[in-house]
Every structure is written in structure tokens, then in C-alpha cells.
Amino acid sequence: MAVGCVNRAAPFLLLRECSKLKHLLKCVTCGREFEPEPSLYTCPHCGDRFGTLEVLYDYDRAHFDSLSPHSELGIGQFLPLLPLEGLPELPFVVGNTPLIKLEKFERRYGLKAFYLKDDGRNPTASYKDRATYVVIGKAQEWGFKTIFAASTGNAATSLAGLTAAAGLKAVVFVPARIPEGKLAQLLVYGATVLIVDGSYDDAYDLAVEVGFKKGWYCRNTAINPYLLEGKKTGALELALQLNWDVPDVVFVPVGDGTVISGICKGFMELKKIRRIDTIPAVIGVQAEGSDIVKRVFEHYIATGEIVLMDREASTIADSISAGKPRDVVKAVRYVKETGGTFLSVSDEEIGTALVSLARETGVFVEPAAAASYAGFLKMAETGDLKNKRVAVFATGNGLKDVKTAQSFVGKALRVSNDPEEAFRLLDKMETV
């Protein structure tokens, strides 16, 4: 199946040569295998929700010892584990985001290590650029000129930004409650934006119906199996930044279940290629008002059965608001395999976590990203993380949704141009 690489002496060249690597697609439910082709997204036998496809590589024959640090390539350095023939044509790299060690949290919660993976520092300021990178590469390989997506915001802004950079066209379907910063990104990048009168789930259904009839390439993660391959690079990069000594526990915000599925798959593949010995327990954190994946997981653990449990979602964390989670099957299976679990946090806990994270670390994240930190805080308080090495994925920049953040902080003091008034105000604050 795979075409191996021969030039072991020159890792940089090796990466490019490995791009010849072949892959297969396998249905996550029935196990049927398929050869890749542009029009194949999900298993024709199992349908859209149960028939999501997994990308499989020939882990034994490929020379994955070529996975060595080339941070100047961003996630392109993981090409041997990506379903691409070569690096996408983009003027900038994606990934290579900061991994921030925070000793004050280690001391406070008795952890062996605490890391914050700040993916809000990606080109369009969210984790989603990792997946878009791969979809740009596939579109370029297969000759698509237009890519469509439904999104709560970040996937769309990522698609808009990276298609602009690559000279492709984006058509995006977003729900009416998309935050202002994300909408501005879409319009400035020049995407065709359809604001759907309804929820993210409505936007999703409409996008699929329209986009496929138009013959455009699809950037809906749960449908297009290649996006997960981009999303797994968060795990690969975290592991590489820690010199393959992965944490014990990893926290990930969960809406549709796609990011967490990707992160689990990344760790599982690193184990398959013997880069790591043990897989971190991956903890999915949902908002209480959008916790379907958690419910499905709990039922799955209790009964061994995966049962869909769609219901309306509502949370301030727009990026993880999904009432009909599209990647629930992979998410619950993979998380179980890592020995992880799911938990939920309230909107109040998300807002409090957002503010305290910014004030304690200088990292301003969007509400969805604050959810994973809130989940960490919840578990840290139980003592279950004592002496553990912990990583928290922050998946989006706070500047994308300043309105929600502002609702959790006070107002600024207004002062006339008069020093005496300024002194009085400041004194008053100090004595409060």
C-alpha cells in the first residue's frame, strides 16, 4: 500500500519524498475500506452520521522516523502522517503554536507539569487552521477552485483566510449568532457568506445540500475525513514540543466532536509508530447547554451502544455549540480508547475561567477555549490530577468574541482630563 521513502540521510528531503505515501479510508462503523477519490466523503452503506471514514496509513512500512523537528514548516513537518502528496501552496505556515508552561498552576494544584497549548496564535486565530491546511492541500491536488463549509464561526473564518492566501474561493454558511469578530474576518477575507436563519445545525444541513449540488469541495469536518488529519496535528505538535514525552491528561473543548477525535487519533498514531509508549487520557469538555457527546459517551460506557441523542444546544461558547454533533461516533470511541472521559461546565464557569486565565497568564482565549480550562479547574479541584502532567488545549483567540468576554468583566473608569479626578478615582479603587 505505502510507497516508502529512501533518503534517510536528509530528513528535510525525506519529508517531501514521503508525500508519495498512500492511504486508505475505512468506515468507522462497518469497517469497509475504500480507495480515496474526490467524491467519496462517507461510507455509502452506513450513511452520514455512522459512516464517517477514517484515514489509515501503512504504519509499518512508512519511515516515520522522519518525524523530526522542522518547526519552520509548521504542521507541514508532519507530512508523513498527512494524506497529502506534498505541502499545500500557502505563503505562511499553520501550527507551531506556543506551548506555555505555567508553574504557578503546577504549584497550586500539585501537578507535575501544566502546559497551555495556545492555538489562538494560528494564522486566523483558531485551531481550525490545522484542518483547513489539509483541505487546501486536497483541493489543490484535486483541482477544486471553490470550497464550502458550515461553521459556528472558526472553521469558516479559517477557510476564508486560507483560501484567500491560496487563491481559492470560499462559500460559508454560518448561524445568525456568529460573533462579530468572526463575521468581520469572513467579510474582510472576501468569502461568500450566507448567514442562515437558524442554528449551526441548520446551517450545516443547508451547506451540504447546496455545496454538493454545486460541485464544490466540502470542508465540513465530520463529512470530509481529511480534516481530522489536520486536527490531529495538535497532538503531534504537543508531543514533539515535549520531545515525545506526552502528558498524562489532556483537556479539549468539544462541540461536534471533531477536534477531540483528531487529537485522540494523533496520539494513537504516535503510539502505532512507536514514537510514544502511552497515550494521554483525553478529557472532552462540553458546555452544559451543549453536552450531547458527553451524554452519548455515558450511555456508550454503560451499555456498549452508541445512540444519537440530538437536542437543541445553547451556550455562550459559540464554537462548541452543536445540538447534532457530527463526529460523535469517533469522539466517544476514541476517547474511551485513551482512557479519558467527558465532563461539562456551565456558561458561568466558562466566563470565570476565561477571565481568570487571562489575568493569571496573559493569554486571552475565546469562550470555547476557556471551556477546556474550566474543565481542568473542575477536575483539579477534585484532586484527581495530583502529580499528573497536564495539557490544556486553548483552541481560539479571545479577540474573536470580545462581547461575550466583556459580559464577564466590569466597565472601565471614565475620567475627564483632570489629574485630581484621576487621583480620587484611583484612591477610591484602592480602598475598595
Next chain:
Amino acid sequence: MAVGCVNRAAPFLLLRECSKLKHLLKCVTCGREFEPEPSLYTCPHCGDRFGTLEVLYDYDRAHFDSLSPHSELGIGQFLPLLPLEGLPELPFVVGNTPLIKLEKFERRYGLKAFYLKDDGRNPTASYKDRATYVVIGKAQEWGFKTIFAASTGNAATSLAGLTAAAGLKAVVFVPARIPEGKLAQLLVYGATVLIVDGSYDDAYDLAVEVGFKKGWYCRNTAINPYLLEGKKTGALELALQLNWDVPDVVFVPVGDGTVISGICKGFMELKKIRRIDTIPAVIGVQAEGSDIVKRVFEHYIATGEIVLMDREASTIADSISAGKPRDVVKAVRYVKETGGTFLSVSDEEIGTALVSLARETGVFVEPAAAASYAGFLKMAETGDLKNKRVAVFATGNGLKDVKTAQSFVGKALRVSNDPEEAFRLLDKMETV
């Protein structure tokens, strides 16, 4: 004057040892020299506007061959050329921002090379983090617990974010028209924010009056000579990323004149230590409604005299709106020394440049950053840049001010959850 470093064999250690390097402060007008001390900001003989101080190193004796790539330190890798004893205590690095090569611009304008230095990818999303990094280091050395600043927005948000990360306190004075994204950052990071009923220039005067009486450390660039040392790292980093083969022409947005002074000084110091042979021509780009530095420069070139020309400023590019530019003396002297010049662009040109840059490159910048690109476009159209190697500094992220960006783009299409309606809308757009 300087304490040299001895360990030539281990560059990483060498960087740290070089931190013992001493520096002097020299008045930019009368030339008097001073030993550094916490309470010395400007020359007591020449006053605040003319008496700005310059940081001088012993360029001959210091071992600046230790300036070699350590991008994992961000701008900390330039410690031999920073006025710090050691690296500031911060959980993340500043700088090491992407340098993006854009071949389509090279072809279109007949350039030998075009680079965009995307400093909106800094921790708080602006160039100002470079200066704040140094001020955090000095505050930690000298034992200050509170730092104050007046700012149009970015310097304040940078101070708020980095003090939060360092466990220090920030008090910031900002004008009433600060964009929403920047205000949100300030409040979320937990700074004490005083919104001054007036312009940036009013906020500046008030801050100085209040802050010094309170005994806080000052992060006003034109007053505190150390901030320029952080701001020069944009030039050092650009040069390092190009393997010391610097561009012919560099475009920089200009308000107070501090960033451009820093960038000029960076290049001049690289020449002093013989890392580069020629200094790029540094072009300052101002908004037409805030073009005092340009006017002072033109008068200076014509007469040899530097005459202050304060007047009210008004532009959509809030970060470079300064009616009483504080670093005008350094800015005009240094730019002349590089063989550069100043030009101005209209708000309309700034908005158009912002949108076209985003749509052609996927890089969404704030209006001030778009100004330098607009300045590039203006000069490129005259043909003066033919066969030149050009770099444009983008100094802030577009997410910091989405309202202004949105005023230059159309609205999104609204659609009900009905595929037929979506098709009709899309068809209509395609035929327009």
C-alpha cells in the same frame, strides 16, 4: 564600559552571560551622557520633547557574534543588544513572528523580493509586545510592582497582557475612541483602565502627571528610553530571518514615531556591529489626518532644523493617530540617516489596502498596519521600487478593530433555511 563574555563555545550560555553588558543613556539633542537609574527618563537639560535619551552599548567590546538564531527565546535571543541583565520572567516569548514572502506582489510590481512581517501574531496581537517585554524586564530588575501607560490602545493592551503574565499591575490611560477589541483586552487582562475624556495626547499628559506622582514605572515609549530597545527588535528579527541579508526598503506605520525610531536604530546597530553592510531605506507611512512627523521631516530636510508642529489628529487608524508625536526628534533624524523618507495615505487608501491585503494574502491587519501596506502600494505604483527587495511591517492584528474593517466591506447575505433560496442568491451573485 562593557563586561565582555568569555564563553564563545556555547552560544546559548553566551547570550545569558552577555546580559552583564552595561549601557549608557545619551541625550538625543545635547549629547550629554547619563548612567542608568530608575528615575531617569529624559534629559533634565533639554526637557521631555527634545531631551529623549538614547541607549548606547559598547559596540566594540561586546561579543555580538553571539547574535545567532535561538528563535525559541523570541526577542530574548537579542539580549546582547538589550538593556537587560537577564531575560524577563514571562511564561511565553515575544516576537519570532512570521516573515511572509509574497511572490505575487514581486511579480506584479517587479520587485526582487516582497516580505510581510506579521507582528499581529505577537502574544497580545501587536508590535507593542516587543517594547513591553523590555519594560517588564526593567520593572523586574528595579523592583517596580505597577507600570502605567498612556496609549491609543495597543501599548496599553500589550502592557495589560504582559503584566498579567508577569504578575505585575498595570494602570492605563486611553482615549475615548479606543476600539472595542482593545478595550476588551484591557478589561479581561485585569488592568486598571482610565478612559480619558479627550484625545490620545490628553491621555498621555494625564498619565504622566498621575503615574510619576504615584511612583509607578512608566511605559510611555517616548519618555522611557528602554522601550525603543524592544521596538528595535523588529529590525533585528527581520534581518536574522533573512540571514542578515536585509531588504533595500522597509515600510513602517508612524504615529508617535517610536516604532520607526526603534526599527531604524535596530538596523543602525546591526551595521555598527558589522552584521550588515548597508541599512535599508526606512519609509515612514502616516495617515493624512495625522501626518505631523512627515511635516517635521520635510521641514528638517529643507532647513536642517527640527521644529515641532503639533496639531489635532484624526484618522481611522487609531494606533497611529497622534497630534503631538512624542518621538519626532529621533524619528526624523534616524529616518534621514537611513536614506528613507515619509509619505502619507488617506483613510480611504488605508481601508482599501486593509481589505486587499486580507483578500490577497489571508493576513488580516488593523488599520494602522494597513497604512504601511498602503504606503508600499503608493510607492510601488510610481515604479520607484522596481528590482528592490522590500519589507512591510504589519504591526497589529485586524481582530483588534473589526468595526473599522467592516466599514470597508459589504454585508453578508441572509438566507432562510431553504436550499432553493440559497441557490437563487448564489446565482444572482455570480451573474452580477
